[in-house]
Amino acid sequence: MSAFSAIGEETEKDQNEFTPGLEPQPTWCPGCGDFGVLKALKGAAAELGLSPDEMMVATGIGCSGKLNSYFNSYGFHTIHGRSLPIARAAKLANPGLTVVAAGGDGDGYGIGGNHFMHTARENHDITYIVFNNEIFGLTKGQTSPTSPMGHKSKTQPHGSAKTPLRPLSLSLNAGASYVARTAAVNPNQAKDIIVEAIQHDGFSHVDFLTQCPTWNKDARQYVPYIDINDSDDYEFDKTSRSEASEMMFETENALHEGTVLTGRYYVDEDRPSYQQEKQRIGEMPEEPLAERYFDDSYEWERSYDKFLDKHK
Amino acid sequence: MTDHELIWRIAGGSGDGIASTSQNFAKALMRAGLHVFTHRHYPSRIRGGHTYTEVRVSADPVKSRGDGYNFLLSLGDSFARNPSEGAYYGNEEIKPLSENLDELVEGGVIVYDSGLLDTDEIENFDERVEENDWHVYDINLRSIAREHGREVMRNTAGVAVTCAIADIEPDVIKSLMSDAMPEKILEPNLEVFDDAYQQVKEDFDVDAPDISAPTGEHDEEQVLLSGSDAIAYGAIDEGCRFISGYPMTPWTEVFVIMSQNLPELGGISEQVEDEIAAAALAMGASHAGVKAMSGSSGGGFSLMSEPLGLAEITETPIVLVEAMRAGPSTGMPTKPEQSDMEHVLYTSQGDSHRVVFAPATAAEAYDQTRKAFKIAYEYQIPAIVLYDQKLGGELSNVPASVFDEEPNPDLGSVLTEAELADAPHDDSGKYQRFQHDTENGVSPRSLPGQKGGRYLATGNEHMPAGHISEDPDNRVAQMNRRMQKVESIRAELDEDGDFNTVYGPEDADYGLITFGSQQGTVEEAADVLNENGHSVKVLGVSELMPFPKTQVSEFLDSVDEALVVEMTASAQFRGLAQKELGGYGDKMSSLLKYNGNPFEPHDIVEGFETALLEGEELPDNRTKFVPKVGE
Ligand SMILES: Cc1ncc(C[n+]2csc(CCOP(=O)(O)OP(=O)(O)O)c2C)c(N)n1
Ligand code: SF4
Numbered sequence: 006m007s008a009f010s011a012i013g014e015e016t017e018k019d020q021n022e023f024t025p026g027l028e029p030q031p032t033w034c035p036g037c038g039d040f041g042v043l044k045a046l047k048g049a050a051a052e053l054g055l056s057p058d059e060m061m062v063a064t065g066i067g068c069s070g071k072l073n074s075y076f077n078s079y080g081f082h083t084i085h086g087r088s089l090p091i092a093r094a095a096k097l098a099n100p101g102l103t104v105v106a107a108g109g110d111g112d113g114y115g116i117g118g119n120h121f122m123h124t125a126r127e128n129h130d131i132t133y134i135v136f137n138n139e140i141f142g143l144t145k146g147q148t149s150p151t152s153p154m155g156h157k158s159k160t161q162p163h164g165s166a167k168t169p170l171r172p173l174s175l176s177l178n179a180g181a182s183y184v185a186r187t188a189a190v191n192p193n194q195a196k197d198i199i200v201e202a203i204q205h206d207g208f209s210h211v212d213f214l215t216q217c218p219t220w221n222k223d224a225r226q227y228v229p230y231i232d233i234n235d236s237d238d239y240e241f242d243k244t245s246r247s248e249a250s251e252m253m254f255e256t257e258n259a260l261h262e263g264t265v266l267t268g269r270y271y272v273d274e275d276r277p278s279y280q281q282e283k284q285r286i287g288e289m290p291e292e293p294l295a296e297r298y299f300d301d302s303y304e305w306e307r308s309y310d311k312f313l314d315k316h317k
Numbered sequence: 318m319t320d321h322e323l324i325w326r327i328a329g330g331s332g333d334g335i336a337s338t339s340q341n342f343a344k345a346l347m348r349a350g351l352h353v354f355t356h357r358h359y360p361s362r363i364r365g366g367h368t369y370t371e372v373r374v375s376a377d378p379v380k381s382r383g384d385g386y387n388f389l390l391s392l393g394d395s396f397a398r399n400p401s402e403g404a405y406y407g408n409e410e411i412k413p414l415s416e417n418l419d420e421l422v423e424g425g426v427i428v429y430d431s432g433l434l435d436t437d438e439i440e441n442f443d444e445r446v447e448e449n450d451w452h453v454y455d456i457n458l459r460s461i462a463r464e465h466g467r468e469v470m471r472n473t474a475g476v477a478v479t480c481a482i483a484d485i486e487p488d489v490i491k492s493l494m495s496d497a498m499p500e501k502i503l504e505p506n507l508e509v510f511d512d513a514y515q516q517v518k519e520d521f522d523v524d525a526p527d528i529s530a531p532t533g534e535h536d537e538e539q540v541l542l543s544g545s546d547a548i549a550y551g552a553i554d555e556g557c558r559f560i561s562g563y564p565m566t567p568w569t570e571v572f573v574i575m576s577q578n579l580p581e582l583g584g585i586s587e588q589v590e591d592e593i594a595a596a597a598l599a600m601g602a603s604h605a606g607v608k609a610m611s612g613s614s615g616g617g618f619s620l621m622s623e624p625l626g627l628a629e630i631t632e633t634p635i636v637l638v639e640a641m642r643a644g645p646s647t648g649m650p651t652k653p654e655q656s657d658m659e660h661v662l663y664t665s666q667g668d669s670h671r672v673v674f675a676p677a678t679a680a681e682a683y684d685q686t687r688k689a690f691k692i693a694y695e696y697q698i699p700a701i702v703l704y705d706q707k708l709g710g711e712l713s714n715v716p717a718s719v720f721d722e723e724p725n726p727d728l729g730s731v732l733t734e735a736e737l738a739d740a741p742h743d744d745s746g747k748y749q750r751f752q753h754d755t756e757n758g759v760s761p762r763s764l765p766g767q768k769g770g771r772y773l774a775t776g777n778e779h780m781p782a783g784h785i786s787e788d789p790d791n792r793v794a795q796m797n798r799r800m801q802k803v804e805s806i807r808a809e810l811d812e813d814g815d816f817n818t819v820y821g822p823e824d825a826d827y828g829l830i831t832f833g834s835q836q837g838t839v840e841e842a843a844d845v846l847n848e849n850g851h852s853v854k855v856l857g858v859s860e861l862m863p864f865p866k867t868q869v870s871e872f873l874d875s876v877d878e879a880l881v882v883e884m885t886a887s888a889q890f891r892g893l894a895q896k897e898l899g900g901y902g903d904k905m906s907s908l909l910k911y912n913g914n915p916f917e918p919h920d921i922v923e924g925f926e927t928a929l930l931e932g933e934e935l936p937d938n939r940t941k942f943v944p945k946v947g948e
Contacts (some may be wrong), residue, residue, distance in 0.1 A: 066776075084624070087623070090597035102766050295583070
């Protein structure tokens with residue numbers, strides 16, 4: 006029997022499974038968009054019939070990083086910006102796990118930007134949810150990489166002189182094979198997108214627009230959004246890089262002008278995940294590495310028999 | 318060096334094949350029954366520049382490169398002939414010869430490639446030769462090589478000349494060449510070898526060799542390997558199947574060996590975007606139930622400081638290796654130093670705890686890497702193998718039996734699903750993975766995917782099931798438990814450890830104390846000092862954290878005075894001993910070396926006799942003496 010029997014286990018499709026009972030209630034401010042992510046993730050996990058024990062949620066630091074305190078699964082609340090390297094190694098070690106990484110825009114696009122770019126490039130089979138509230142929440146309202154140009158905060162008293170980062174375009178160009186944007190103001194679309202993202206075999210980047218009523222009252226995240234996949238005005242082929250790229254460009258410009266466009270922008274079902282590539286070139290075992298430590302019949306090879314001859 | 322030793326230095330430019338030639342030469346002589354030890358000197362550049370390797374060969378065990386050397390093989394350095402004006406490493410300086418004369422002992426042999434080098438360009442060359450009674454052999458190695466094959470085969474010609482002069486049986490080398498070389502290049506190389514060998518025999522009178530190689534016999538099978546090899550094999554044998562890293566000299570050696578071997582063993586190697594990611598990946602893999610390691614050298618390890626602290630508070634086992642080189646910052650990339658010690662012991666915020674081993678030899682590097690994994694997984698704590706460019710790169714012969722150990726894939730304190738079913742859970746159904754009261758501080762963990770084991774691992778202070786908490790009583794309980802683990806580890810090491818070795822007469826008056834890669838050199842110096850009529854013994858410390866207080870204080874109590882020998886400029890190791898022991902500053906003086914070269918035995922003999930005993934100034938700035946407190 007597997008040492009990880011929770012993996013693949015069918016559960017009741019009840020999102021309460023993912024509510025940790027008597028755990029501390031969320032400390033997010035009233036009206037915070039982060040509640041929307043939690044709700045969407047719970048709904049998605051329930052819909053996918055996942056068992057809490059087969060999921061691992063790795064988060065960074067920030068208000069957003071507290072997600073896995075309120076979500077009932079294995080969790081790793083890491084350090085600022087570092088959720089991705091931890092998440093992707095856990096997935097390599099045990100591909101049976103459903104691995105979700107999450108964090109804020111400061112966390113993921115700022116301090117963790119290098120990891121973001123490389124995880125997308127490698128197309129690890131994990132889902133990455135970025136709580137994009139265009140602000141640093143937990144440290145009390147500083148300008149973030151997605152804050153609009155001219156954005157004033159205590160650390161940018163004259164207004165930001167930087168153009169905001171374009172997260173969708175960035176991950177597309179880096180190599181992510183699923184790129185979507187959703188928003189806390191629409192829980193149904195958010196849940197559906199997370200379901201798809203988890204099911205997708207490869208790196209799924211979900212830029213999740215969340216509102217921070219405490220520090221970023223001006224953000225456009227509150228306004229109703231348009232779902233590009235439902236609207237006839239936005240015909241494009243989401244399996245085409247160039248069309249997706251164009252649509253993302255438009256979306257990212259529109260946000261700065263006050264129109265919130267969301268939906269699936271890019272879906273590449275053909276690109277093999279990193280794990281598959283690594284197996285193809287013979288650098289990763291077919292069976293989960295973590296299982297091997299519980300397999301009493303496995304013969305562990307040792308340097309004495311394997312490598313010492315060349316030193317003789 | 319003794320009269321019966323050959324210390325052979327092969328000098329040339331980086332890219333000239335110095336490393337591979339010397340490695341094969343050393344291996345051939347090891348096969349012939351001798352003890353060998355190599356020392357590498359190379360600049361931080363890829364091609365050209367002055368580089369050399371020494372191979373010390375003796376019938377008796379050798380622990381260091383020795384003092385000076387007696388056989389120089391100067392290859393012309395084709396790549397160093399940089400035509401650009403004002404190039405720092407230019408042909409005109411003929412470094413493979415001129416740079417190497419200072420340490421050549423009286424009566425030594427010089428072989429140089431007269432096809433590429435011209436002694437007329439060296440100041441006072443003939444006078445120096447006469448003064449030092451050197452024996453000079455000028456042989457056109459380049460043309461011999463060109464005649465039978467390609468110019469790069471100059472190395473083979475040089476080795477053949479060495480055999481002819483030092484009376485080494487040619488078959489010893491030739492059989493190794495047959496093992497090591499593909500058919501196509503073997504033939505011409507053998508021709509180059511024979512031709513060069515014959516030329517020496519014909520053109521020079523070598524019937525009475527100036528320097529002869531010793532002969533010997535091993536009582537058991539030996540292998541030739543480096544500290545980096547030993548670390549990699551220790552990890553593999555302990556069940557490590559995941560490595561993540563980012564290249565940085567000299568840690569790259571371990572990373573490369575692991576990356577080349579792990580896929581074959583069904584493991585995974587990841588070269589990632591930076592060292593923060595490297596350490597974080599190792600943690601992620603370990604968290605999910607795989608034995609994992611990462612590592613770096615000074616600058617890269619600075620980046621790892623952050624995940625290191627996370628591993629401590631989340632009690633995620635990982636093994637990191639840190640290969641020291643001279644710092645700060647990028648310092649001297651290819652030169653050894655031990656000055657990352659404090660960085661490795663104390664980096665990361667808060668009251669942080671880790672285990673740090675500092676092996677002295679390749680055999681110890683193997684054992685201690687295995688021990689590092691055992692401790693890391695049993696006690697759920699980061700363990701670090703701290704070594705340096707010297708130990709990582711030098712080759713020595715080690716009995717093959719050292720590696721004849723059972724593999725150990727045991728994950729340490731991890732529960733099975735059956736055990737989890739009976740383990741304590743909180744009201745939400747989460748496993749209490751960080752329980753307060755445990756026997757030795759260790760609270761067993763579960764792995765993601767195990768039924769009934771879910772919990773939150775977090776870098777914030779947390780309650781038993783992992784939830785963030787600033788509750789003062791919980792904080793104290795968790796801190797105490799994490800500290801208790803360190804005490805349990807010290808007790809375990811005291812019980813089974815003889816990693817810290819005492820060498821020399823038990824009742825000696827003086828002590829020499831050192832750590833890590835300098836131990837062998839210090840032991841050889843002690844032999845010389847005892848022959849010179851002093852009474853000296855050595856303590857080589859290989860466990861830095863938790864510190865072996867009892868052993869070190871007992872050693873210090875047993876001597877009148879001690880000289881602490883280390884490759885740092887600020888006496889870091891002596892400072893550690895004083896801090897840990899809460900005293901002894903009035904008993905320990907320091908001998909420091911930080912010029913980019915490791916200690917040689919005579920440095921220590923001189924430091925002891927001249928500075929410690931006589932209170933005189935050292936003659937040059939190779940080493941520095943810092944007297945004990947109160948002097
Ligand atoms: C290395 C490091 N630098 C800085 C911080 C302080 N810090 C904590 S959260 C945070 C910003 C969080 O902003 P964001 O990622 O946008 O998340 P939010 O709180 O808005 O959800 C910062 C700078 C830290 N914890 N670690
Ligand atoms: S500060 Fe902003 S992001 Fe943080 S909890 Fe409050 S509303 Fe949410």
